[in-house]
Amino acid sequence: MKRMGIAVLSALVVAVVAFPQQALYDVVIHDGMIVDGTGNPWYRADIGIAGGRIQKIGTIPASAGRKAINASGKAVSPGFIDLHTHSDIPVLVDGTAQSAVRQGVTLDVIGESASVAPLEGVVLEEFKREQKRQYNFDVDWTTVSGYVQRLEKQGVSINIAISVAPQQIKRAVIGYQNRPARAAEIVRMKKLVEQAMLEGAVGLSSAFNGGGYDNPEEMFEMAAVAAQYGGYYATHVGSEGYQLTEEIKKAIQVAEVTHIPIHIFHLKIRGKNLWGKAGPALAMIEEARSRGLEITANQYPYTAMQHPWSRLFPDWAVDGPRERIIELLSDPATREKIKKDPLFHQYVDEHGGFEGIVASRITNPKNKQLEGKTIAEVAKMRGDKDP
Ligand SMILES: [Zn+2]
Known part of the structure; x- marks a missing residue:
């Protein structure tokens, strides 16, 4: 030996x-x-x-x-995971993903409020049109695996995890109709969630205006399918302001009913009048966690947020393809109706009021001089008393 x-x-x-x-x-x-x-x-x-x-x-x-x-x-350190990116198309436009890599991010989760799949019906048409308009980019897939194939063909420097949007799934099935889905439609919606999960999606990701989801049954049914395949449910709970506790309650309910882990995106309280009043929402989350529900949340380390203009208006005014929304908003009668809707004033206040909302990015060269101005400033420049 x-x-x-x-x-x-x-x-x-x-x-x-x-x-x-x-x-x-x-x-x-x-x-x-x-x-x-x-x-x-x-x-x-x-x-x-x-x-x-x-x-x-x-x-x-x-x-x-x-x-x-x-x-x-x-x-x-190990690479960071960015849970909330909106880089779905940008990683295809420029696969070097430098804005992620240079911050130490090695995994982007994509699919917030809208997702790369499933693309069917009016959703497919609008998605194609929007990517062409914003990035001059041609979409040639309709499913999660189709997107992955395109990603692999082009190459990308970081890892990508894909979530799919339940509201997009509903729209793919019923189109632009503001109503609860029928039984047969819910079956189809569940099927689409299942297909996405089988093709590698990590879960669902939703975004709501004030008050959270309207139709609990649809949310529960879709979340249950994602849960069955080990997925999680990430959510923009709502307008994160005057209705925050109601919105958190609805998010927690999804976990209660379907046992899916929940992640709440950028948990905060909007609206100057509400500053300092996030306590009850945090207490609700702590209480749910103490009952064994898997609920987490994040927040970004800055005090601004960015939204498209459409988020200032009630759902009824912005339910449709982009062209239709522009048409609606140009109509004086619609504008008067919007002004009378209390939700409009709530959303404006939650976004910082007319003095706080800034036009951060304007693509139309005709309006470029308004970039960086608040709505109140724009109204003044135009000699308009009513912002
Ligand atoms: Zn967000």
Whole structure:
């Protein structure tokens, strides 16, 4: 035994001497401050990577890696997951995804309020038209797997996880009709959720105006299917202002009924009058968690938000394809009706009021001079007393 041990040892010595240049690792990251993402405090160490995996964290000599990265004075951590990106089409327009990578993001979750699939009926037409208009981009898929194929064909620098929008699924089935879905339609909606999940979707992602969802049964039915396939339900609960507690209650109910994990997007309270009043909403979430429901939430670290103009108007005024909405909003009678709708005033207030809402991006060259101006300023420039 002893002799054999010596023989093995000497073979090893010979090997080391014979291949002094052979590196143990493809890459060694030296001397970084490691933040491992588990909540541990950071520590200083080297990381050896081979075959695309971390093989060692500790002290590694400089000669052990084919490539060395000096991370002295820098933090080294696992890639960040961005849960809320809207990069569905941008990653196809520019697969380098530099705006993600340069912030340390290695996984984008896509599909918020609208999703890359399923694309059917009026949804397909409008989706194609919008991507052409916004990005001069041609859509050539209708399903999750079709999108993935396109992504793989073009190449992308980061990982992508896809969620699908239940409201889009309903619209794909019933079109632009503001009514509850019928039994046969719900069956079809569930089928589309199932197909998306089978093709690799990670779950559902919804966005509501004030008050959250209108038809509980539809939400529960679709969420139950996603839950069955291990998915989660992420939601913009509503207008996050005057109706926040009602909206949180509805989100929690989805978890209660279907046992699906829920993630609440950018949990906050909008509307100056409501500042400081997020407490009850947080308490509801804590209470639901204490009952064993899986509910999480996030918030971004800045005080502004960005929305299309349509979010200022009640659902009845913006339910249709873009062209139709523009037509409706140009009609003086519709404008008068909007002004009389209390929801319009609620949404404006929740967005910061006429003094707080800024035209951040204007594509029409005719109106470019309004970029960066508040609605109140625009009204003044136009000599209009009524914003
Ligand atoms: Zn959002």
